[in-house]
Amino acid sequence: MIKRFFGIAGLLAGLIGCNGKPPLDNPSRGSIVIAADESFQPLVTQLTSAYAGIYPDVHFDVVFRPEQEAINMMLHDSARMVFTTRLLKPNERAVLDKRKIKGANEKIATDGVALIINKANTDSLITMTELQSIFNGQTKLWGQLKGGNQNTPITLVFDNNNSSNLEFVLNTFKIKDLKNIRIFTTHSNREVIDFVRKNPSALGFIGVNWISDSDEPLSVELAKDLRVVGVSDKLNPTKRDDYFQPFQEDLGMLRYPLRRPVYILSRETHPGLGGGLINYVVRDAGSLIIRKLGLWPRIPYDRIINLTK
Template identity: 80%
Template sequence: MTNRFLVTVGLLISVLGCNGDKPPLDNPSQGTIVVAADESFHPLVTQLTSAYSGIYPNTHFKIVFKPEQEAINMMLHDSARLVFATRTLKPNERAMLDQRKIKGATEKIATDGVALIINKANSDSLVTMNELSQIFSGKIKQWSQLKGGNQTGPITLVFDNNNSSNLEFVLNKFNTKDVRNLRIYTTRSNKEVIDFVRKNPSALGFIGVNWISDSDEPLSVELAQDLHVMGVSPKDNPLKRDDYFQPFQEDLGMQRYPLRRPVYILSRETHPGLGGGLINYIARDAGSLIIRKLGLWPRIPYDRVINLTK
């Protein structure tokens, strides 16, 4: 009996010792996870994760900014728990999670817009979708070819990265398959796109609107200086200024701005962890106030109750 008792105690100690070697699972109020995101969402992701960690000090987010496809690949290969992206998973990507029996989650959190920015010296601040289509087909190459244009020189299209969500979105929007005949210049970030446009009157830059739409953020205000944000019309022959729309909150929410796009969070979480906590905070809690503050349109508005007393 004594030997059997000692063996049993030894096995229990061994099991407990093995379990003790495993790090505890994260949960909505503590832990560390990796979050990947396209660089065009830098202000959005930074503010949302910082606000969440302010509420739960024991939570930590390691944020990695990559071109959208690379960010999604990180999540698929278990190098990131969450991804902020402009699209859902493709069938072949979904199959990779299915093979590992990971259900995951997809949550739309906002409507975003790709902003078209030009140099302050360029007064051609209005453009139609038809004109943009002709620019991306190579039929329009000069600023003087635009209706009412007074800027001279070739149109230089400026994007943040060869594989960015901004570039992919615009090319898909105008069904552009071949860019070899287009005057395209790529930088390394949305901020560098802004800097390039400031220095080049012939540039037409494409950025995520959250970089310049937060009037309470000093960096956002600074970046928006000395630029014009173009108004875009879905009509081929707009007759008045009201036929053009900009990528700011009301025109995004009312679905008037034609270069709007969704913002999703993609998750590979397999337990009720920190990733799920962040998603709930953003989609169903006060996180939507931050989305609104950034000038985007939250999918689920945050209800604020105001009590009026005499």
């Protein structure tokens, strides 16, 4: 009995460690919290699930929040790392500097904000100038656009008041005041899709990874009865080839105007589970998952196929 007691005590001491603290996580064992903007839910879910599938002693608690909330979670140590569309601002970087945390940031992919419309709306091409006019409040009706087939008000639909999709578009067009535009926010990218499917006058903005994975049944289902709008940055485009959609090649070749980077930001201070996930994402396996989702990986992984007769 005494031997058994000391055996258990020794095991507990080993687990706790010499300094009385739980052992640190490492790339193949442990549990961490990850925060991410909801527009990246399909991407983050597949990457973390694939990594955890390799290491059974790994657990990721993934929390989806609007981008600013997700970043704040990482800054205040409620999350180890965050998937985001931007680097930290100087005042945010100062929070980590004050704690002498160097952290890490890694660009992993190029993403696009997709514009979606109801299948009944045949006006599936738009220019950046026309979008600027809509966000400035000068263009209010679909009929005012070149090729518009209805005279209803344009309703802009986003997933959240503080989402990366909305912030990116407002920054792109330098919009400070939303009073002059007809805008509606839901609670998720999926709700944006549902809203657009039911409303022919809606113009929805979502993360393209929600509808770009042709091998994923949910992605295929969500893309039904929708049109993805082609966007041109030319002032007066003359042909269909002047417009581009937010899919892989046009993202990688920098042709789609509403493209944006995807970063992983981390506050990790030791070679831990967060670093293991980052290495996995930027290397071959993670790159293939990013490519499968229709985004453009930072380091494209070329698959070599040998054909024999």
